[in-house]
Amino acid sequence: MSENRPPQSPLTLQAMLFGHALTQVLVSLHQSGIPAQLAQQPQDTETLARNTGLEVSALQQFLLVTEQAGFIQQDATQHYRLTDTGQCLLPDHATTMIPLLEHAALSYPAWARLTHSLRTGKAAFPEAYGADIYDYFATHPADNEAFRRYMAHTTQAWLAPAVSCYPFSGHVIDLGGSQGDFSALLLQHYPELRSTVFDLPETVASASEVLAAAGVTERSHIQAGSFFEPTQIPTDGTHYLFSRVLLNWSDDQVVQILRNCRQAMPASSKLVILDCVQIPQADLAAEMGNLNLLVMFGAKVRTQSLFEDLIQQAGFNTPQWIPASKVMDKLPLYYLEARL
Numbered sequence: 001m002s003e004n005r006p007p008q009s010p011l012t013l014q015a016m017l018f019g020h021a022l023t024q025v026l027v028s029l030h031q032s033g034i035p036a037q038l039a040q041q042p043q044d045t046e047t048l049a050r051n052t053g054l055e056v057s058a059l060q061q062f063l064l065v066t067e068q069a070g071f072i073q074q075d076a077t078q079h080y081r082l083t084d085t086g087q088c089l090l091p092d093h094a095t096t097m098i099p100l101l102e103h104a105a106l107s108y109p110a111w112a113r114l115t116h117s118l119r120t121g122k123a124a125f126p127e128a129y130g131a132d133i134y135d136y137f138a139t140h141p142a143d144n145e146a147f148r149r150y151m152a153h154t155t156q157a158w159l160a161p162a163v164s165c166y167p168f169s170g171h172v173i174d175l176g177g178s179q180g181d182f183s184a185l186l187l188q189h190y191p192e193l194r195s196t197v198f199d200l201p202e203t204v205a206s207a208s209e210v211l212a213a214a215g216v217t218e219r220s221h222i223q224a225g226s227f228f229e230p231t232q233i234p235t236d237g238t239h240y241l242f243s244r245v246l247l248n249w250s251d252d253q254v255v256q257i258l259r260n261c262r263q264a265m266p267a268s269s270k271l272v273i274l275d276c277v278q279i280p281q282a283d284l285a286a287e288m289g290n291l292n293l294l295v296m297f298g299a300k301v302r303t304q305s306l307f308e309d310l311i312q313q314a315g316f317n318t319p320q321w322i323p324a325s326k327v328m329d330k331l332p333l334y335y336l337e338a339r340l
């Protein structure tokens with residue numbers, strides 16, 4: 001049980017109520033190209049309106065908000081420039097927030113249908129976009145590419161410290177491996193390792209560039225397919241890895257995916273899952289991340305005992321847990337290793 005917290009002030013409640021508007025301010029700041037313009041040179045409102053094609057009076061209103069929110073500041077000559085925080089909206093900044101911002105833009109219409117998820121226990125994404133997220137990506141390449149950028153960004157931020165926490169060897173089948181960012185890190189860290197990046201055709205298409213940029217092409221293989229089709233899953237792996245994949249699926253679907261994987265796995269191979277594990281009393285950011293899984297995928301962060309239950313339903317032995325890194329310094333990531 002949570003301890004009794006002091007009541008929020010009306011002003012804090014008001015800020016919460018208009019959180020969605022602030023999200024859209026950031027998304028529009030990015031989409032309008034203002035940060036790139038101001039990075040070139042400070043500009044007054046009229047010049048900025050001309051260079052971005054925005055309506056000058058609307059831009060004036062908008063800039064007052066973005067200034068108060070701390071992204072830009074005006075100098076004595078009425079020219080705007082980016083603040084240090086605003087620099088995070090540039091693509092090549094060391095701590096760029098653009099991949100997260102793009103994901104916020106995608107998830108935003110789905111969050112507007114949160115009540116649907118609460119009533120049905122299912123994802124709200126199809127209510128907003130007319131299809132489940134991965135079916136939607138198949139016909140919307142720009143959004144799929146933005147999601148891959150989000151995965152690449154969070155792989156570096158959250159998964160890189162986890163690379164050395166499990167002793168990978170042999171041939172890893174990286175199921176749902178996106179464009180190969182995590183495989184690339186594994187292959188760089190373990191010089192004898194081989195990897196097959198397995199994902200949907202539209203996602204795996206860019207993997208060769210990522211693996212080549214990491215200098216690991218010779219030890220990597222790319223295979224397009226679906227883990228809902230057992231015959232498409234490679235049969236020559238020693239480790240069958242699901243990194244941040246099962247948290248996109250319902251309990252029934254997870255059991256199905258794991259059964260499909262089991263059919264393809266050689267008898268001596270291992271199942272390896274890398275995923276967040278639910279902890280009691282996580283903070284607001286972690287709980288929002290968990291709720292985001294409901295909204296986008298109809299899924300959730302699981303407890304260790306639920307994972308063990310699902311794995312056993314799929315026919316695997318009791319797993320071993322190996323602690324890895326933490327997401328945003330809070331939510332624990334674990335490797336779970338199980339045998340047939």
Ligand SMILES: C[S@@+](CC[C@H](N)C(=O)[O-])C[C@H]1O[C@@H](n2cnc3c(N)ncnc32)[C@H](O)[C@@H]1O
Nearest residue numbers: 151176177178199200203225226227228243244
């Ligand atoms: C949340 S991402 C995780 C990506 C990567 N493993 C990581 O940790 O960064 C889930 C991945 O599962 C892939 N995926 C979704 N449905 C799939 C399917 N039916 N078969 C194979 N991969 C699938 C998606 O394309 C996506 O790349």
